[in-house]
Amino acid sequence: MDESIALDTLAALAQSTRLAVFRLLVSHEPHGLPAGDVAAALDVPQNTLSAHLAVLARAGLVEGERQGRSIVYRARLDALRALMVYLARDCCSAHPELCQPLLAELACCPPAKASR
Amino acid sequence: MDESIALDTLAALAQSTRLAVFRLLVSHEPHGLPAGDVAAALDVPQNTLSAHLAVLARAGLVEGERQGRSIVYRARLDALRALMVYLARDCCSAHPELCQPLLAELACCPPAKASR
């Protein structure tokens, strides 16, 4: 991942509706959700949501596939992972020891104590 | 970390000058760097840079401490780590298995094959 993609990805997530869209799509992996269902679930006008989906898609965070009349969107977790690796590299390359607590904290995921 | 802080943190990093500032300060941990030095290093007018530092500070990504005439800024890696945990939780809570490749990729840090 190069810097300009990282910036696009960060900007795409730095907006509350879009972050909610991405979260919703992640929770619907791997099936995805039609654009209309996303709009309904988040109570956002369909054209506004379409614009947000376009931003997320341009950043590579989601991907839409036509399926009949609908366009089913899915989260691209690879893109999120790539962003985190990019950010982590900045700190780790300068201070590898700082990665340890980071990894330890992330390692809480597999046990997965329910969140929220 | 709650959502509004996560949004502030993402927005703070989603701007090329600010991302460069943060990166620069990370590379100068744990000593930090005076605001003026940051402005000079990145060739940005000092008041413009001051505004960017303020955004980063409001998001908790940097912290300034007066030291004589200068104000020395330091990166707050805790904030970056908190953001990554927040983002990872979204994907991992729904799909713990997706954390494994993420952790594997991040685990490249300790060996630390030099990057850039």
Next chain:
DNA sequence: TTCAAATATCCATGATTCTAGAAATATGGA
């Protein structure tokens, strides 16, 4: 071919952000 459903595009408006000049504030030294 005609119609309804699903989504995207066009467009205008209001809000926010980025930028940098000018002025203000804080600090240390003479």
Next chain:
DNA sequence: TCCATATTTCTAGAATCATGGATATTTGAA
């Protein structure tokens, strides 16, 4: 006290972004 240094705050113009109404496009069904 006076001055130079370091930084922030004030301010305004330009650019970008978010929003949603109206319209266009694509698709499937009758």
